[in-house]
Amino acid sequence: MRLTLRALISHGRVARRIGLGPESRINILRNILTGLVRHERIETTRARADEVRFYAEKLIDYAKKGDTNEKSMKMADFWLTEKDLIPKLFKVLAVRFENQRDGCTRMARIPNRENLDRASMAVLEYKGNPFPPLFPMKRVSELNLLNQLLKAYREEKAQMCCVWLVDA
């Protein structure tokens, strides 16, 4: 027999609660999304970045349909509060991602915020932005001690092989 109310248990519920309510959540995410489209790289809390990611990719999908599309224009008009970003969305971002199906955004975690709240932060960016990359390129340098030793080992093995072949 069920002794507790279903409303008090939240097992398996995946929807996040942000802000003061559903409308507030949409407003907050709309502001973040506008900032992301303007600046192409944004630092927010982890939960908000995760939520905005979905909306950012969906917005690009709508933008790819073209700016003559009625629905796309309505979506862009609703989601972007600063109206000078609508041409940028349709002419720059949609064109940048026209050959990709998904994976237009990248989210990376950052160390916690320095404030008293120590909030867990994330940086969210559209791929292909003009800024320096977040993840450094992996460079394999030959001047490492390990690589030098391995190089010498390979050369010695090659020499031994040649000597053996010559002997035989």
Place this chain on the structure above:
Amino acid sequence: MSLSGLLQFVGRSLQRLELRLAQAAGFDSVGPALAVNGPQILPQSHHSSDEENSEPSFLDSIFWMAAPKKRRTIEVNRCRRRHPNKLIKVKYNIEPCPECGNMKLKHTLCGFCYEKVRKETAMIRKQISIMEGRPLNTPAVESVVLYENETPSEADKDKRIVERNRKRPYWFNM
């Protein structure tokens, strides 16, 4: 103690509690809120003061407050204070960043390296805002950042060029 006596006592305590609450809230006299204190004809104040003096004060409030019965021994205190759920958890997901050697969490960007990137991004954004002039003036073209002694290449023909007055940092190759 009889049941009726107990009920009378509870009733009287409740009335006194109500009076106390009303006094605390600011209503000084019993009766309607807008009533003004008239001349004291009936000897009511004496009656109420006699009642208060006759009964001892610890029976006044019907709220019996919780209080510890015994001193908690140091052994019990230690058990509570040193329980694992009160201690700070040890983190095992700390590793050195391969680029700069500072410590970082495994699934997180290195703070030092990210700070470098953040500062450079801020400088680039400052340059962009100078180029744009007024707010809400984003052009509908891509941007590319060029450092000192760099010329735009074939792919950068249609893009807006953002110039930075320093040599290219080694961690920004693109």
